[in-house]
Amino acid sequence: MKGRYFKLLIIVLIILIPVFYFGVINTKVSLKYETNNPGDCVSYVTGVNLCKDIEQMKILIITDIVLIVLLMLSRKKIVRD
Template sequence: MIILIPIFYFGIINTQVSLKYETSILGDCVSQITGRNLCKDIERGKVLIVIDIIVIVLLMLFRKKIIRG
């Protein structure tokens, strides 16, 4: 679970690079190459990081109950 945070963060950085080089107008979010909405991909990555942190915290809080079964 913890390993997912750097992976999602790398995805956000990668998408920001795509946002810089694949759009022609500053503030535009749609890639001219793939046609994807890159701003939506960045937001999705941020949401996935938050969800992963919440899951990690919940697993840490309930680890004794989970281990006991």
């Protein structure tokens, strides 16, 4: 892999972190306004389990960070200039 493609990949992965975080915030807003009780997780508007969506976004953020760290640690093996 060329160095510029590696940098582009890292940049895209870094940009995805705030996108996923925005997804968590957006889902929490939906959780507040689209459920009847504070303990409910299923939206009465869409029928989607919002708690599951929040957990999936958190897992995506953690996976993204781990992937960035692993790529940076193995950079010399991956990048061929």
